[in-house]
Each structure stands twice: as C-alpha cells, then as structure tokens.
Amino acid sequence: MDGLKHNLLNIIQLCDKGFKVIFEASHCIIKDIQSDKTIFMGHRCDNVYAINISKYVGYDRCFSSMHDQSWLWHRRLGHANMDLISQLNKDELVRGLPKINFQKDKVCEACQMGKQIKNSFKNKNFISTTRPLELLHIDLFGPSRTPSIGGKSYAFVIVDDFSRYT
Incomplete structure (x- = not known):
C-alpha cells in the first residue's frame, strides 16, 4: 500500500503457525499455543493495534521482508521474467529501475500457478x-476472418450426442 508507514501482521498466518491472538478493547495479546507464553502484546491506537517491537529486543525474532528489490520489480512489471528485467535494466529502458542483480533465485508462486495446466x-x-436430442453440444464462434457464402462472420454449431448429426 502506497504511503503505509508501518508493517502489518497477518493474523491468519499467525494462527496457522500455532499462535493464539486475543483482541480486547484496549490491547491485543499474541500467545504461543503450546507453551501459553505471551509472545507480543500491543495496545490500541484509534482503530489499529500497535506492537512496539523495540521492547522485544532479547527475543529471537526475525522481522524482515520476504521479497527483495528484484522480486518487487518482477511483480511491478507484470511478472516479467528476470532475463527481460535484466535487459531492461542494462538498456535503461525503465525509469526508476534500480541497478541491482536480477536473477531467478526463488520461485514466484503467482507465475507457477499461471503456468499450471489442467488435464x-x-x-x-x-x-x-x-x-x-437428449444431449446437444453447442458452440457459437466468430467473428471469423473469412465470411461465409452468405456474408456471415459468425457460426452456430449444434451436434446431437446420440446421432452425431451436425
């Protein structure tokens, strides 16, 4: 989100990872389900629950972005492949594209899903x-580049499943 000045936590992912999230009117608590130990506690500021990360310096926690700059630009450029982005970068064809190394070191889930085909x-x-006439297969297609003898550009095809009459 443009202009967002804070990191957001995904409550669903926290629950899926084995944490319990409790919201009350003035604060929220994030607990580990197995040990029932409080991991974070946040206070409510207007309509947002804020967690002060600096309080939890002694804990072994990692608060870093999952995506580096190259993958951010991969998404911004419509999931273009890294070779194309490298070429755009080399030829300076995109304003604002940083001079970083674009290499395919991970798998983009959106690209992977887009390339899967159904059997x-x-x-x-x-x-x-x-x-x-118990089952009909119907198809309407067009406009075709070559019109029919009557000058029509669309065709409506009906095939009877029993007799195969078209």
Missing part, C-alpha cells in the same frame, strides 16, 4: 445418451 477430460468410448 483434459478422458475420451468416452461409448454413447451415453439413449435417444436423439
């Missing part, structure tokens, strides 16, 4: 219908 349906070797 096609298995072919049926039998006719599952018992009479004509």
